[in-house]
Amino acid sequence: MSLTPRETAITIRGLRKAFGGQPVYSGFDLDVRRGDILAIFGPNGCGKSTLINMAAGLLPKDGGDILYDGREVSEIRVGYVFQNYREALFPWRRAADNIRYPMRRMGLAPAQVESRLQSLAERFRVRFDLNRYPYELSGGQQQLVSIMRALAVEPEVLFLDEPFSALDFETTLSLRDLLQRVLKDLGVTTILVSHDLEESIVLADRLLMLTRRPTTVADDVPITLPWPRQAESLAAPDFMALKARCLDVFQRAVAA
């Protein structure tokens, strides 16, 4: 996929990373278009999370560049949603204070913090009490709070690390609906790591399929299904065809 520099939000060049002498990435390149939702899918241990953790600046890279419009990750605003919401939210703060936290760290004025909190709650149609503590909320509500917290700083890039894997199917469906609507509304460049092929296709503009280590791109699939993609889209023929193609690529990538 070739992009002009203006369209590119994230540029990865020659990325290298090894764990205990075992290379995970040795010269990995990737461009992500501004406003795209990029899903990364691959076998276990292929380094999906490693990639976004390096991109988010949580894990040092051994070599190469990850640049955001020419800037390092430390110079931009990012949001990150962890897989395990139980361990990512601060249980000693109320849900609303969890969402306020990154805005306060940014130094936003209190009035602005409140108005952003308000508009996020409206966007996500929050009907539960945000003045509760996280442990008083359901799993889906807690992960929704995590997502709101990540979006509160109006991030230039949002990272989602298997955000639905700890939730039941019904909750996943409704949260998926909500998330795709908000992300498309806001136009946030997003990288989603997922081990659920269906979820990757439903949420993404583009699906990157990775191989086993040392990790390379097995396939780079544009997902052109119309938005919004609801539960019914899962049964649509073009969705089924995409899924079949991806499954085939995946099986070859894992077998290789």
Next chain:
Amino acid sequence: MRALTAPVLGAIGFVLLWQVAVWLRVADPILLPPPAEAFSETWRGFASGTLAHDTWRTVQRTGLAFLIATAIGVPLGVALGAQEKLYRGVEFIVDFFRSTPASALFPLFLILFGPGEGTKIAVAAFGAALVILFNAAYGVINARRTRVLAARIMGASGPRILVDVLIWEALPQILVGMRSGISLALVIVVVAEMFIGSTDGLGHRVINAQMLFESGLMYGVIFVAGALGYLLNLAFLLIEKRFVHWSGR
């Protein structure tokens, strides 16, 4: 109400067993007086004797030792826990002195602080501080990594992470350390009151009662000391429940 039934029945059973032992003459009545006598002697100790004052002195010493231990143990433990490599360096020393019976340190502290109040409080504070320090350090070391990363990605600096995340993460463990610390301080204070030139305190009273064969009073003082330890522990459990509302949830 029902929660109280079992412990109350247990306590009544214990007193009955005691009474039966007296009836059966298991021991000389001088050594094992009937429970009624122990209670009346204790009552007299409070009403007309010095027992209330003794209890208060023990509480004072324990409280002071505990405050000193907390003031040293919590900040030092948190600071060491935040520097895990440094903590690994001093871990052996902390563990060693934590395992040393505090009573073995009395002579050393007598040289340092003299045979007055200072030594009693210093030994108790030393013992309790190590327990508190050790728990605070482990609380920080075992902080959930994800929360630290989450704070970092939200723009929190190192000192901010310490204040906003690590201390909170360690708080349940710090309170556990404080609870063990105050129990240990009470133990050391009572022993110190027995042997280090004391004129008051529960330790002094209990050994005096023993030497004067006032066995009713002796048992009474033992129970007062026990009640004190139990109530301190209970108070801390309530504080933990109240202030660490998120623990284990």
